[in-house]
Amino acid sequence: MRVGVLTGGGDCPGLNAVIRAIVRKGVQEYGYDFTGFRDGWRGPLEGRTVPLDIPAVRGILPRGGTILGSSRTNPLQAEDGVRRVRENLAGQDIDALIAIGGEDTLGVAATLYEEHGLPCVGVPKTIDNDLSGTDFTFGFDTAVNIATEAIDRLHTTAESHMRVLVCEVMGRHAGWIALHSGLAGGANVILIPEHRFDLDEVCGWITSRFEAAYAPIVVVAEGAMPREGEMVLKDESHDSFGHVRLSGVGEWLAKQIERRTGKEARTTVLGHVQRGGTPSAFDRWLATRFGLHAIDCVHEGDFGKMVALQGTRIVRIPISEATARLKTVDPELYAEAGVFFG
């Protein structure tokens, strides 16, 4: 029995922990052989492989990134893609394929399984925590810890200079990182893509915060949007030459706040540091358990399934179900945080 493994999409702390768990249990308990496919679906598409055995996974548990590399290649959009994938899998004598990735990577796995009968198992991966069917995805806890530590640091700077500090975190379509790190970091305003914000209200919170002799921290997801919409971001931001400028929402927000409240405001865009480096203990634990259960799926011939966390148990759900819709922040949950605004 030979099992292929690939990692697709943006990198995420915990990928290596999944790979290690799959290989350790697969080799030691089930006697399987493994083939690593390089750079996501590009691996099976182009027949790019790397050896994957016990020595290859030594020492990778605490390391961020993925030893298999990653890409956003979609074989379904490549010419003759399905046939090429099928041939390359056959050429490597692959009996089952474990795909670790987000919506796109798993969507491919779902299609290959359902429409083409390829024996795929999915492991959910997204720093943004926006995949349905699982309480959490690994990588998310690490990102939230990094963002929270940054917010902790920004507090002291804000207080010393009585400035507004805007911290832009990841989350293009879902505000999970903003919500969790904002709550954990004691932010005074949290803005998420699921809820268009009202600039007057935001400035009101900021002003009332200053009146209480605090310096406010605003945590904003990169995908958050003012009520007035995207055009506003373009129209009201100019550089020193008077030219229009497209900036991130964080920078735009700081300028608007300065203009309307008369207070100094600064922006920090956390960016890629949120997705790299050693995973938190929670993410290593979750990723390891995902790996152990994914290889069990293979062992039981339970294909077309994705492993998921529900409570403290690892369960299996159809991959297609998990990728059917984005898991966004519930309005009620967002409202719960509102008591800390202002």
Add this chain to the structure above:
Amino acid sequence: MRVGVLTGGGDCPGLNAVIRAIVRKGVQEYGYDFTGFRDGWRGPLEGRTVPLDIPAVRGILPRGGTILGSSRTNPLQAEDGVRRVRENLAGQDIDALIAIGGEDTLGVAATLYEEHGLPCVGVPKTIDNDLSGTDFTFGFDTAVNIATEAIDRLHTTAESHMRVLVCEVMGRHAGWIALHSGLAGGANVILIPEHRFDLDEVCGWITSRFEAAYAPIVVVAEGAMPREGEMVLKDESHDSFGHVRLSGVGEWLAKQIERRTGKEARTTVLGHVQRGGTPSAFDRWLATRFGLHAIDCVHEGDFGKMVALQGTRIVRIPISEATARLKTVDPELYAEAGVFFG
């Protein structure tokens, strides 16, 4: 409406986050007044109080410990305890009491509510994660992160000297910290109180690890016990004068391993560093949500309940149910980790 708050038992990162959330929502949303009781149940028993309002909870979110102090005082075992508690609550015009604590502290709350009609709400707290009815308790994630970071550090020392390193972590009755940090830290042996260990088997794992040119890490919960039982710990450990010596299981284990495998072994006892300091982002998020929901219980007059995490939702369960039995590590869950032993 005046609400009393107390924290009992061993300290735990996240206690202050609970207190802050209770007060912020209680004051801002419900217009309540608060009284802080000092040092757990000793506060209501002896009428020891501290002011508790918005300024008092400023800046405490990221701080470990508890601004209310703690103790293990049990008013049910004090002479005339219930009457004194009742009188002191009445004397302070307390309409409801929120008790934040573990098995013992909450057990008192359950009895006071069920047998004496006192309007109590419980918030679960234990670093050991061994309370029933809740997926996790705050403080646990912080402890696991600290232990995992320590294990990461021990790996490099073990490899450089090709030594066994034994890391003793908290967990007198339940092995959750050992299991999670052992999995996250890549331990080669994990020993928990729920499963008596066989010394020969342990030494076998260690020997096979060295044969694979690795240096083994053993994570042992302080309450883990060899198959031969507690007497062995006493009988086989002697100091340099030849006298019997009661040591922790970690130190005992290192000596046994040295004797049986001929390899050098060293022990690190993590101790109190696991329970102090700034909480992880997860623990701040969980503790904050527990606080918000606890004050909602008070607002709705839903007494005798404890807030709990189930999946990603905060639910309410009878306090008595949560304290009825210890939540220990399931044999199946422990077996799952076995693939990494040896």
Add this chain to the structure above:
Amino acid sequence: MRVGVLTGGGDCPGLNAVIRAIVRKGVQEYGYDFTGFRDGWRGPLEGRTVPLDIPAVRGILPRGGTILGSSRTNPLQAEDGVRRVRENLAGQDIDALIAIGGEDTLGVAATLYEEHGLPCVGVPKTIDNDLSGTDFTFGFDTAVNIATEAIDRLHTTAESHMRVLVCEVMGRHAGWIALHSGLAGGANVILIPEHRFDLDEVCGWITSRFEAAYAPIVVVAEGAMPREGEMVLKDESHDSFGHVRLSGVGEWLAKQIERRTGKEARTTVLGHVQRGGTPSAFDRWLATRFGLHAIDCVHEGDFGKMVALQGTRIVRIPISEATARLKTVDPELYAEAGVFFG
């Protein structure tokens, strides 16, 4: 004897540690009273004070920022500034003034001492480490640790996607943070303000790095400049509307690298997180010792002096000497790092 204390300029981890040490030793050993001046030189200028005694400094050692607030107010440029400062100091019965700050703040202290006879003592503070006369300033080590941890995280992202990652760190006029964090983080290119960089050479290093199957990390100080000069930064950067755009050097660099090498490049601008939060152990130790020696200066009537670190000893040098010229990175020291480029 009453001593005034102020903190000026950008905030910096360790300011509170200095204040605490001054007050602890001043009160306990010399029996002094203290007055805190708020917001840098604005405090003495406008007579803004806060109480400063043992309770006020309790628990502030590990906290970033400054309990005294800060500003960039320069009393020498305010109308009648010197007279107002002198009167406010007299009004508060101040016998000596300790100014903690960078070039600007200390420059004022030097002038007030030398030209107006005010009894000032200086404590050097700059995250950038660019003050002369002292081996290191506190805050610098914390900033370097934060930047290094970020670079560690960026490595795994770079490797997983085989991308260039550009990390822009603080340092407008001096490249100390870039040099130290770049060396500590294993960067493949380090660019500093003291040495204009050649874009072709930078791209050559990057290409050769990819040829060796590595993903390169570029650490660039915010004040680093291409050989072609500042105009280039303006001219070659356009937004999606085709308009000119002023961006930081980090973003500009990533675009140039993409254009010239054909490799994907991403930028992270660390920004304010470098200067906030809890100080490293080194910075707490240095800041504490600076505070202890500053109050000794006052005790000995040794005014016009700044405390400084030379080797492991704290010495005193004239403030004017320290602020006379910026301490920049020596070309030889920069050359030493060159072996790791490319």
Add this chain to the structure above:
Amino acid sequence: MRVGVLTGGGDCPGLNAVIRAIVRKGVQEYGYDFTGFRDGWRGPLEGRTVPLDIPAVRGILPRGGTILGSSRTNPLQAEDGVRRVRENLAGQDIDALIAIGGEDTLGVAATLYEEHGLPCVGVPKTIDNDLSGTDFTFGFDTAVNIATEAIDRLHTTAESHMRVLVCEVMGRHAGWIALHSGLAGGANVILIPEHRFDLDEVCGWITSRFEAAYAPIVVVAEGAMPREGEMVLKDESHDSFGHVRLSGVGEWLAKQIERRTGKEARTTVLGHVQRGGTPSAFDRWLATRFGLHAIDCVHEGDFGKMVALQGTRIVRIPISEATARLKTVDPELYAEAGVFFG
């Protein structure tokens, strides 16, 4: 030209950074070949080698421990040791040998150079910072950071329970780690081997601390000793059977404090976590520079020398000078910290 490298003594964060810098500069700038000797002086003594080239040092900069392994083997005490070392070096065509280690490892290098003409260069390594001739050794800053973080955590536990917390840190003969982490962590008592402590005085500080409503933290170096001497440690410590017991000074101290002050006291022994894991930015910077300068010594034929940090410069001193006497804490420096006691 072929250069041998070995690492001896206890492991220390930064060893790998030294090795990497030596190899990177040696290969790229000077065109040297390298041989790694395994396990300290045991390598040359028994002819145990490992390949050492650019690929071998890839990615090791942030990793603790040493890829070369370590031991305390002393070839001068082995039968025919010098001859065997000489023969093995000749057998490997070694033209120069770089020894990275502490007093013992470097002492061997000094003797081999001075009495036997072997071309040795030394790099100082000790977590304890007790080597003469250098302001700091790498590993020390990491250990101090780890100890300080632990002390930060212990504070919150101590405050919550109003307990004494004793933290035992490394330092058998010198109190550098205790002094630096004690100052940085805000300890109320710091005890070092260089100054025998008076138990009454210690208990006085603790009592006065409680009177000020604080919970005291005691930082004690493992080699600190009461005025009454070592016998006291043996005589007054008994286990629950009434038997004499040899414990560490930390545990002994906690018992004495409990007995004399009536306050609860707990001990944490940090142990091996202080010496493992990823090095701090300072240690990586220092270790890297030591490595670069050590290979320069080889290149210039400047043997019998050890690289050292003086201020911010790397200098060279005779190895024999550095190992002639231990660098202990100066009484004056210790007295400086006294203002924080009690």
